[in-house]
Amino acid sequence: MREEGFRKAGKRTTGRAKPLQVLIVEDSEDDALLMVHQLRKGRDELDFRRVETPQAMRDALRKPWDMVISDHCMPGFSAPDALRILNENKPGIPFIIVSGHLEAEMVAEVTKSGARCCINKDDMALLLPVVEREIRETEKHNRKSRMLSSAIDEVNMFKQIVDHSTDVIWISDLQLDLKYVSNAVFDLSGYTAADVLIRNFNGLLSDRSLAALRKNVERDLTVSSRPGSLRPRLKTELEIIKKDGSSAFAETSLALFRDGRSGRQMLVGAMRDVSDRKYSEACQHDVEVKKLSGHLMRSMWQMAGAIAHEINNPLSVVSGYAQTLLKKELSTELSCDIKGIYDASQRIAGIVTKMLQFTARDNVAYVELSVNRILEVSLDLCLHDLRQDDIAITVQLESSLPNTSGNSAQLQQVFVHLITNARIEMKQAHGKGKLYIQTRTLEDTVSITIQDDGPGIAQENLERIFEPFFTTREVGKGQGLGLSLCYAIVDAHGGDMYAMSRPGGEAAFVVNLPAYKKAEASE
Structure with a gap:
């Protein structure tokens, strides 16, 4: 029995759908032509091919087909064999069995394997409606598959965008119970996304920021939103408590949206790390x-x-x-x-x-001088009193320290005053102490640090310590002009001066002076 391809001759109707592509697995040419006759009753154009061996079917499946119609039992071949070959090569193409003998057990078996329908050859008139139905269902299924595939592609695309965004994207309900957070939260907080979902906002935000966020959501978002209007947005700044205990600051944008599955209002937020900007500010x-x-x-x-x-x-x-x-x-x-x-x-x-x-500072002459040398002279002047008060001294002077331009007498006055103040504070605190003096280069600046292990400086006093006539000593034991005059001298030298203190003790005064440049001398 030869295998032949048939195509309907005659006129083509312009604008109609493309020809129906049907692969017929049938050893009887007459039965195949009968099937074609039935199909042509509803189709102006029909392309088909008849095969009757497994290899011929495999070869035919290299082309696209809309439908496979198969006899159930043929010499050396059967419908279950054909269905298996179809599933291996082109799964998803509708498979219909047309047989002269249909038994319930056989129908159940092939249907379970993927056959769409079984038709008795005596009921050949049913073939066209069944084929049309299966074509419609297949097209409908393919449309849904394409839509689903497109939706999956979009989801994957947005997931890629979110995963690669430096902003932290999160979703929560209106009670701020987190449902999703992007991986960028690790860079912001040190916690993984999984950790944050477990800890929730309670373990991510400072108490103050969490309370402010709850208040803002309730006041500015949920209250202002009307039914059918989910556009209110909110911008705020939140303090993040990082895994190492330090703080980071995130500029946060919030918006309401409606969950497509539950219909509930939800929050979507984006956090951007602004810690560097806040530090610069x-x-x-x-x-x-x-x-x-x-x-x-x-x-x-x-x-x-x-x-x-x-x-x-x-x-x-x-x-x-x-x-x-x-x-x-x-x-x-x-x-x-x-x-x-x-x-x-x-x-x-x-x-x-x-x-x-x-x-009278405007009348003072400035010359190139060595800060290290002035510090050594200042320390020598204070050395007797320091030893008498049991003060241990550590000096680290940078050997390659640049010179500065200034007046040695005035700078010596500054250093002697700072050393003397440190000695007095340490003696009053615990009868002895440790004095640390350091010089180093910071870009174009000569930096001098004089640090003691005395009682430290109260935070409220740090802000006023350089004010004229401000003193923490008893009346008659200080005029409150020493540090103010030191500040004025350093400022006149084009430098700056500030104090630091640790809670519970220790204080340090830092003097920064501009490094000497030869060009300045010629000017």
Whole structure:
């Protein structure tokens, strides 16, 4: 029995669907033609091929087919064999059995294997409606498959976008119970996405940020959203508690959406790490505060200098008269009173002298000098008192430290004052102490650190420690001008000065001076 291909001859109807492609597995050419006759009743165009051996079927399956129709039993071949070959090569193509003998057991077996329908050859009129139905179902199934495949592709695409985004994407319900969080949360917090889902926001946000987030969601999102309107959005900044205990800050955008399965309102959020930006802003704020403080300090000293000039003349008169009266023979009580007046005038004169020292800074000559050398001289001046008070000294001076431009007497005054202050604080705290002095180069800056293990500086005092007349010592034991004058001297040298302290003890003063450049000298 030969295997033949048939195509309907005659006119083609323009615009109609493409020809139906049917592969017929049948050893009887007459039965195959009968099937074609039935199919052509509903199709203007039909392409088919008849095969009757396994190899011929495999060869035929290299082409696309819309339908496979098979006899159940043929010499050396059968419908179950044909179905198996089809599933191996082109799964999903509808498979229909047309047989002269159909038994219930056989029908159940082939249907279980994937056959769509079984038709008795005596009921050949049923073939066309069955084929049309299966074609429709197959097209419907293929459309759904394409839609599903497209949806899966979109989901995978968005998953790739989310997975590769540096922003942390998360989804939660309105009670902030997390349902999803992207892998970027690891870079932000140090926790894996799985850890965060277990810990929830309670273990990720600071208490303050979590409370603020709950309040904002309730007030700005859920309250403002009306039925059918899920567009309200919210931007806020949250503090993240990282796995190592440190803090990070995330700019967070929130929006409402409706879950397609449950219909519930949900939250979607995106967190962006802004810790570096906040740090830069804080540094910039510190720079601006320092500049403002410098301007204020200079203004205060200028005003103090003007006041000092006004005080100096009448003070000289008071002091002079007191000296004159002390030379006269007066009662003991009156002499004591005048002596008190003279001593007080001398104390005021000392304050005036310090105030005038700063106003005269414009007349001071600056030259190239070695900071290490000035520190060594300053330390020698304080060495006797340091040893007497049992202060251990550690000095680390950078050998290649650049020079600076300044006045050695003024800088020595700064260093001696800082060393003396440290000695006094350590002695009062525990009768001994450790003093650490270091110099190092920071880019174009010469940095000097003088650190002690004394009682430290209270946080509220750190903000005022360089103000004129501010002191924490008892009345009569400090004028509150020493550190203020040190700050003014360093500022006049084009540098800056700040204090640091650890909770429970230790304080450090850092002086930064510009490194000397030869170009400056020629200018």
